[in-house]
Amino acid sequence: MCKVFRTDPGRAWDVFVEAHPDGHLGHASAWARVLSIAYGLEPVFLEARSAAGEVRGVLPLVRFRSLTGAERLISLPFLDCAGVLADDGPTEAALVEAALGYGLPVELRQRQPLRGVSVEASSRVDCFLHLYGAGEDDLWRSLPGKVRNQTRKATKEGCVMDSSAVEPVRIFQRIHRVHMRELGSPTHAEAFHGEVIRQFGTRAQVLVASRNAVPAGALVAIHFAGALTVPWASTLEEHRSSCVNNLLYWEALRRAEALGTREFDFGRSPRDSGTHRFKRGWGAAERPLYWFQLDTSGRVQATQSESDSRALRSLTRLWRRLPARVCDRCGPLLRKRIAS
Numbered sequence: 001m002c003k004v005f006r007t008d009p010g011r012a013w014d015v016f017v018e019a020h021p022d023g024h025l026g027h028a029s030a031w032a033r034v035l036s037i038a039y040g041l042e043p044v045f046l047e048a049r050s051a052a053g054e055v056r057g058v059l060p061l062v063r064f065r066s067l068t069g070a071e072r073l074i075s076l077p078f079l080d081c082a083g084v085l086a087d088d089g090p091t092e093a094a095l096v097e098a099a100l101g102y103g104l105p106v107e108l109r110q111r112q113p114l115r116g117v118s119v120e121a122s123s124r125v126d127c128f129l130h131l132y133g134a135g136e137d138d139l140w141r142s143l144p145g146k147v148r149n150q151t152r153k154a155t156k157e158g159c160v161m162d163s164s165a166v167e168p169v170r171i172f173q174r175i176h177r178v179h180m181r182e183l184g185s186p187t188h189a190e191a192f193h194g195e196v197i198r199q200f201g202t203r204a205q206v207l208v209a210s211r212n213a214v215p216a217g218a219l220v221a222i223h224f225a226g227a228l229t230v231p232w233a234s235t236l237e238e239h240r241s242s243c244v245n246n247l248l249y250w251e252a253l254r255r256a257e258a259l260g261t262r263e264f265d266f267g268r269s270p271r272d273s274g275t276h277r278f279k280r281g282w283g284a285a286e287r288p289l290y291w292f293q294l295d296t297s298g299r300v301q302a303t304q305s306e307s308d309s310r311a312l313r314s315l316t317r318l319w320r321r322l323p324a325r326v327c328d329r330c331g332p333l334l335r336k337r338i339a340s
Helices: 011-019 030-039 089-100 136-142 145-156 168-183 190-203 237-242 244-259 274-280 310-319 324-335
Strands: 002-005 045-049 055-059 062-065 071-075 106-110 124-130 159-161 204-211 214-224 227-235 263-270 285-288 290-294
Touching: 002 089, 011 055, 030 190, 045 089, 055 089, 089 106, 124 274, 136 244, 145 159, 145 244, 159 244, 168 190, 168 204, 168 214, 168 227, 168 237, 168 324, 190 204, 190 214, 190 324, 204 244, 214 237, 214 244, 227 237, 227 244, 237 244, 244 263, 263 274
Parallel strands: 071 106, 227 263
Antiparallel strands: 002 045, 045 055, 062 071, 106 290, 124 263, 124 285, 159 204, 204 214, 214 227
């Protein structure tokens, strides 16, 4: 039997997710509140329990309307993966059936396809490092020589971690907004990133690196389900030659080691992209992601990447040419309609 939560799935949800070997940041109950409060999106978080009342499976979903006006349920927008997390096939099937009961297409973003469903892996891959709890010194020595040299270069170039940064979310937002404009993409509202930090509490941190006392890069790191995940990171172009991004990621790795996490998750990247090569350069392994859509009858449909859509390609070309003030004002209004 499936139960529906609209805002707060409760503590039992997260206990189940964190104990499950396939649990991921995208399954955290906090996203129901983040997406509802920051963007007014309607969460449809489905939970299946046994006859004895034990949680056996979860499926976080959000009702989402794209730039073109098409509506669907997504698990979950803006994140690498979430999807169905279940102990067995019947529970998985029950959660999918409950989702399809809303009469909308259902887009799932998973680390593995549904049982008995054949789908191709996405063009995106997730990059991660296994951590073994051997300590910071051994972690440092395990990194490729080029990464260590570039991290040392950042220090020589005047880059330092700024643990005393005032309003780190605002600093991150300013850097991220500039970076995303360079890429031709609207950025999330500051209220969105701020709500992420509020809802995840001590599990989430914004790390800021400065160069010669000027903020040069920042990232968001969240500790959940045995992993420290970096869903968003940006550096300013004028500081990238100093390898400030290396310093940021090394600091995040150090924190993951100190927390005793089993894994450091760099997040998704398009295969063979610059960010993919950067992450692989740290010695990261990769795993496929399965993004696919079920139509209202449950049949698998080919899911076109948003970045391949004509509307988004046109927006990307336009965005790079717009004045910064226009991007700053309009970006969040558009970003809440772009699921990637």
